[in-house]
Amino acid sequence: MTATKMLARDWRGGELGVLVMALVLAVGVVSGISAFTTRLQNALEQESHRFLAADLVVTGGRELPADWLLAAERSGLQQALTLQFPSMVYAGDDAMALASVKAVSDAYPLRGEMTYSQAPFGTVLAADTGPGRGEVWLDSRLFALLDVAVGDEVTIGEASFIAVAAARTEPDQGSSFYGYGPRVVMHYSDIPATGVVQPGSRVEYRQLYAGETAAVASFREWLDPRLQEGQRAVTVEEGQPGIGSALDRAESFLLLAGSLAVVLAGVAVALAARRFSERHHDYVAIIKSLGATSGAVNRLYGSSLLLLGAIATLLGCLVGWGIQALFFSLFAEQLPVQPGPSGIRPYAIGAVTSLTCLFCFAWPPLRRLGHASPLRVLRRDLPMENRRAFFDYVLGLLAVTLLMWWYSQDWKLTLAVLAGLGLTVGLGFCLALTLLRGGRLVGMSAGSIWRLALAGLQRRGNANALQVVIFAMAIMMLLVLLLVRTSLIDEWQAQLPEDAPNHFMINIGPENVQAIEQLLRVEDITSEPFYPMIRGRIMSVKGEELPSTDDVQEGRRQREINFTWSDTLPNENRLLAGEWWAPGSDEPLVSLEEEFAERMGLEVGDEVGFLVGSQPLEARVASIRQLQWQSMRPNFFLVFPPRLLADFPATFMTSFHLDEADKGFLNRFIRSFPTVTVIEMDVVVEQIRTIIYQVSAAINLVLVVILAAGGLVLVAGVQASVDARVHESAILRALGAQRRLILGGLLIEFATLGLFAGLLATMAAEVSVFILQTLVMEMDYSPTPWLWPVGVFSGALVIGALGVFSCLRVVSTPPVRVLREL
């Protein structure tokens, strides 16, 4: 008999449905999620590249080699140039202001867009390129400071320009605004005419590159060894740590989801294959009694499985393609960029998953069919062949581990999931056996439904323990995913609430602080506290003089830096080490930001030397703080006790939230306080929020798919035990048992299993989430008390309902027919 023939016959007999469905779903979910994440990552990466205005940026204090541009051109990369420098801008006879000038070439920006408005603070418009030759865009407030209007002439150095628009945002303006004045945008080729850029000027040259990921990467490799001191290459991950880490976590989450899909799919396939094998035991016994050898049986089932695998893989890839296409069709409109192609890898992953599932999960129970005893034709009560079951579990575990690792390429993530799984399995068997035994003792004195149900649980002790473990595994994985998703999204949203500050004010003179505070109050604008800002220079660390060269960008060198003072720990700051000083302290102390301290090699108790103005200042590190850089609040590397800096001249800064509709306030404000610098971050904040919104939406969608996969495992798990239960129930029914007794008994039986499974799953989920959050996602772990009732009771409810539903036909079909079918 050929395998095709047998498959065709089994298909007609309805035996293959669950197995095929489990396989198709395994391949579909894994390849679908993989294709989706690949394409989404491409899209998000492109989106985040807008923050750099390019895929790769090289910066330097001196002009960068032109042959790099040629090399990039040969690699097929787009290029653009920018140059930033501070300069005085003049208008009319006596108006002047210090501005931060940015000269951009025609191709700028390569990613994202610049915005401008036709009038100061007017409606924001997008532009593909900057101003033309001989033209400039001025920061809105420069119009007020210079007393000019659109169309008037301004002078930079030796060249005159027409102010044609108000400059609003550039994609890569970032947050490096300290020490710079309002923005002026001009054309790159107008630089020589101004004559302001001389050797030794404080300028920043940038070369921007963009193109295919592979081309950018290989260009970067070519470039890195050629970079000299003072030159730096930056990609989005390095350039925007905030966005980078959000993306990393999102990626971890999606990989975790995919890995869980792999495990769930494996379990579903194993369960379906086991049931298939159990149902085929009699079949094999008959054909063996008729002369089939175990080799022939193995060949028959082996080739059937391969054939089935091939068909299911093809179907699964189609389903996977469908899943990702559905995802993108659901929220394509919200995506700012077109998702790129996913390539073949996701489908290859699906196919390998399918092969692994077939070999490691489906084959072991089927292989046992070959050893089935032909004596079953005479004695159906013979136990089924169960040799090497332990070996099969080990094989399955190994396969799951390797698949997860291969899929996520992250051993910590794999370990976190495995730890949860291990705990579930280990504790599961002990707990399930003990509790189920305990259940019997309680149940013996209860009413008859309870006795029936609990006796059933007890009788199938081992099978029930296995079932509890499988349910627990599925529930655990769903809980893990739910928890990680919730904490990720909560954290993101907490970072940037709707009313997060989106404007900064700097250079506020001490004499203006009160007046501005009052103005903000009158206008009903809530702001952060006003922080003093003192500019100084860090000179020595632990008594050791630092090098003064400007060429070293990173690491230990003398550098200009902004300090503040405060009696209390600033909002959103967290003490990592040391102690905060007592209010009113005049001790020479300083509190450092975590990464700054690390970069300078400083710990609590170390001495640091500063130069403020022309006065030296020695301070001891009192504490180390962690900041939320994405919080859009004033953040400082160094904080001193107020009385220590009281004698130094300071300006103040704050940040506040302003709605789009209230932007007119800025015009009034600039006229009243022309020396104060206002920095508009609202577009950047909105960009970050958009990305986070999209990632959150993607994560929710993935959660739904995994929920479906988990649901399938639960259904397969319930199905596995339905035959025996339906058989018993049919007998009870034949003996006259009422519908209520049978369904009630089944409900109690399944709900009890679900209760135990939920309890186990919740425990294991907490462990898994702890490892995931602390090791993989680098988030803070906090226990989740609400998880316990949710996990335990939803387990009981869902499994109870599924169980009763699966057995429903026993009360709707005459018992004789049920008994005959089995």
Next chain:
Amino acid sequence: MIKCENLQKRVPMAGTELEILKGITLEIKSGESVAIIGASGSGKSTLLGLLAGLDEATAGSVAINGTDIGALDEDDRARFRGQHIGFVFQSFQLLPALTALENVMLPLELQGQNSVEEQARHYLQRVGLAARTGHYPLQLSGGEQQRVALARAFASKPAILFADEPTGNLDTTTGEHIIDLLFELNREEGTTLVLVTHDQALAERCQRRLRLDGGALVGE
């Protein structure tokens, strides 16, 4: 034809050993029809399983046509069954996913024969089911299912046919029809017949009767 000596079967049960067969010695000649009778639990089915090579004895030997089937491994026994032995069971043991015709073709396919369909149709016709070849077991009555089983058993032309309570699941009239058909075919094909039964009438039609009691042969 069949020769068994001091055949014993013990199974472990609840810490002790249960002795099901206590040293059976018997011989069945070619073409003979033999009924094994006895009360429930006397070991009839166990003896049948051992004689047919479906099970392994704890001690003693079974030889069929000079082949010691206890010395064969399970695969060789399977081949041996395929070549020499046919079965009829109390619960019919038809494969539910196969049609009547496919069920009859199955042992022939397993023997690797060609043009098995024609042969299978012939035997289905012989048991009076020519019109029902495309039906599945669930669509057939008990008597019809047992007739398919008979067709399947004889189609592979076995030297020995083992029948385990062949009428146990059938009413008297249907049972009698099946028995008639069984003996008719047996005569035509010249098969050796060994059957286990409670049914006195059925046992009477065999040339010889072996009575089992508590796992031992107590008389003929």
